[in-house]
Amino acid sequence: MKMYGLVLVLMIVSCSSPVRFIQTDEFYESQEKSQNEEIIFRRGRIERPHSVIGIIEAQLGKRSRRSELDALILEKARDIGADGVMLVEYDIDRDVYIEQHHAVVGHGPWRRHIVGSHPRVEVKKSASAIAVIFD
Numbered sequence: 001m002k003m004y005g006l007v008l009v010l011m012i013v014s015c016s017s018p019v020r021f022i023q024t025d026e027f028y029e030s031q032e033k034s035q036n037e038e039i040i041f042r043r044g045r046i047e048r049p050h051s052v053i054g055i056i057e058a059q060l061g062k063r064s065r066r067s068e069l070d071a072l073i074l075e076k077a078r079d080i081g082a083d084g085v086m087l088v089e090y091d092i093d094r095d096v097y098i099e100q101h102h103a104v105v106g107h108g109p110w111r112r113h114i115v116g117s118h119p120r121v122e123v124k125k126s127a128s129a130i131a132v133i134f135d
Contacts, residue, residue: 018058018059018060018072019056019057019058019059019072019073019075019076020056020057020076021054021055021056021076021079021080021131022054022055022056022057023053023054024052024053024054024055025051025052025053025054028053028054028133030079030080030081031081032078032079032080032081033077033078033081033082035078037078039074039077039078039082039083039084039085040083040084040085040086041070041073041074041084041085041088042084042085042086042087042088043086043087043088044086044087045086045087046084046086046132048084048134049134049135050083050084050132050133050134050135051132051133051135052130052131052132053080053082053131053132053133054080054130054131055128055129055130055131056073056076056077056080056082056085056128056129056130056131057126057127057128058072058073058076058126058127058128059124059125059126059127060072060124060125060126061123061124061125062122062123062124062125064125066090066127069090069125069126069127070088070127072127073085073088073127073129077129077131080131081133082131082132082133083132083133083134084131084132084134085129085130085131085132086129086130086132087129087130088127088128088129089127089128089129090125090126090127091125091126091127091128092123092124092125092126093123093124093125093126103116
């Protein structure tokens with residue numbers, strides 16, 4: 001029974017991905033691009049005629065850099081067969097948790113119970129881009 005629980009946990013952890021594709025064009029059928037095909041990457045708008053097929057979102061931890069988020073977006077674009085990505089936006093999401101610490105200080109009649117709290121911050125950096133195919 002313990003082995004079944006371990007396998008279930010590993011499956012859940014392995015299914016969570018730092019990058020996802022939200023398809024907005026219901027008629028688009030994705031086909032993986034080969035490694036030698038170029039994918040255009042623009043932080044602004046692509047001027048060439050194109051159709052939007054969806055949004056790619058990537059999320060990493062606080063020590064990540066934009067280049068790592070860009071690499072995840074490009075890898076996903078290659079997987080879905082996009083010709084380019086544009087209007088890349090970056091964001092930092094901070095979830096603040098309050099931790100409480102209990103301590104007993106002093107001796108004898110001067111003994112006191114003190115509760116202190118301070119925030120613990122978990123930071124996640126994310127990027128989103130619009131995936132396109134050329135007309």
